[in-house]
Each structure stands twice: as C-alpha cells, then as structure tokens.
Amino acid sequence: MSPQVQIYGPNFSSFVRSVRLVCEEKGISYTTGFTVNGKEVPFKSDEHFKLHPFGKLPVLVHDGATICETVAICRYLDQVFPGPELQPADPVMRAKHDQWCSLIAGDIDQAIVRHYLLEIAFPKGENGAIRVDKLQAAEPGVEKALIVLSHQLTDQQYIVGDSFTIADALLVPILDYLVKLPDSNRLVGGHKVLQDYLKRVAERQSYQQGVADAA
Ligand SMILES: N[C@@H](CCC(=O)N[C@@H](CS)C(=O)NCC(=O)O)C(=O)O
Helix, strand or coil, rough: CCCCCEECCCCCCCHHHHHHHHHHEEEEECEECCEEECCEEECCHHHHHHHHCCCCCCCEEEECCEEEEEHHHEEEEEHHHCCCCCCCCCCHHHHHHHHHHHHHHHHHHHHHHHHHHHHHHHHCCHHHCCCCHHHCCCCCCCCHHHHHHHHHCCCCCCCCCCCCCCHHHHHHHHHHHCCCCCCCHHHHHHCCCHHHHHHHHHHHHHHHHHHHHCC
C-alpha cells in the first residue's frame, strides 16, 4: 500500500482541512491541490466531474482509487492506515459518532459555512459587497448550531467522548474559521464551552499542521 495520499482540493476548503486533520492525526503523508496523478485537473472540469458527480471537493486519490465525500474519505483513511483509531469501536458509540459526522458535515456546515461564512468570504452583493441582509438572516442558524455543539461538549472533551475522532476533524475547521472573524465575539463569546474546546484542539500537533499551517 502506498504510504502517501493525494487530496484533490485547495487548502482553504474547510472539508480539505478535515481530511488534512485526519492525515495529521494518523501520521499519513499527503499532498493537496488540483493535480491528480501528476496531471492538472481544473475545478469543475469534465475530469473533476468524473471524480465527484457534483463537482465538489475534496476527492481522495490513493493506490489507484478515487473516493469523494469527506466523511467517506475520512473513514477510509482511518480504516486502511495505522495510527490512532479515530472512530469508537463500541457499536452504539460508533453509531453516535456517525450521527455527529452527518450532523456536522450536513446541517452544521450548511448553517455556519455555506449560509454565513461564504457570504463573508465570497460576497455576492453589488460591487462585491457583503449582503448584510443575508448575514442577518443566517445568524439564527449559526446560533442554533453553536447551542447544539455547546450542549454536546458540556461534559466531554471531544464530540463523542474524551478522544479526538473524525467528527472533531469535521468540526474544527468550521469553528476555526468562525472564531477568526473580526466580530466573532458577538457570535461565539457566549459559548465558553466551545472556546475551551478550540483551545484544547489547538494544543494538538494535528491542528497546527492540518489547519493553522494550511492558511
Ligand atoms: N458533501 C460534500 C460537500 C463538499 C463541499 O461542499 N465542498 C465545497 C468546498 S469546502 C465545494 O466543493 N464547493 C464547491 C461547490 O459546491 O460547487 C463532502 O462532504 O465532501
């Protein structure tokens, strides 16, 4: 088995960062970018749609296989590579873990990244202005997501217990972008549990190399 994987996608993508985090946690060597097997594959090109039917990122390339969808990629990496297990072994805990992966890569990503952060990062208003009405409309969804996450993290270190899992790898890049906003205190200031969680995560080497150095 090849010890190295390719992650198709840019380092600024929150989902690419999730895969980077998993690689860092497990000690897997990886590359990122728009090259697949030495060939440039432009975003949304026909070649890209062959890798992901909806032209999304990331896509994993490993040993002749291509795998799309972040959760599937992370589970594959956890299964085939040695290193710390990033999913609980107990069936109920595994199901709870999968439940949180689904919630984070689905509803929580939609509320925080797609509806809120992307409006700030890639504004679509007149002359490239941020559409303040869109941000205001998205804020209740962000607040709801933060309440749900705070509740889940109240009595435990990580999303499904006291060990870092794939669910955390999915969540950390999202929250990391949110707390780096200039007015993040307005949204995250009341969620000490989440701030403590991010402090804990930032002490991990995987965060430094998988997220902070990806900037
Ligand atoms: N369901 C996909 C979603 C991935 C996704 O939305 N990725 C973003 C980048 S972070 C993307 O590809 N955006 C381009 C688009 O939606 O066309 C997954 O979990 O991997």
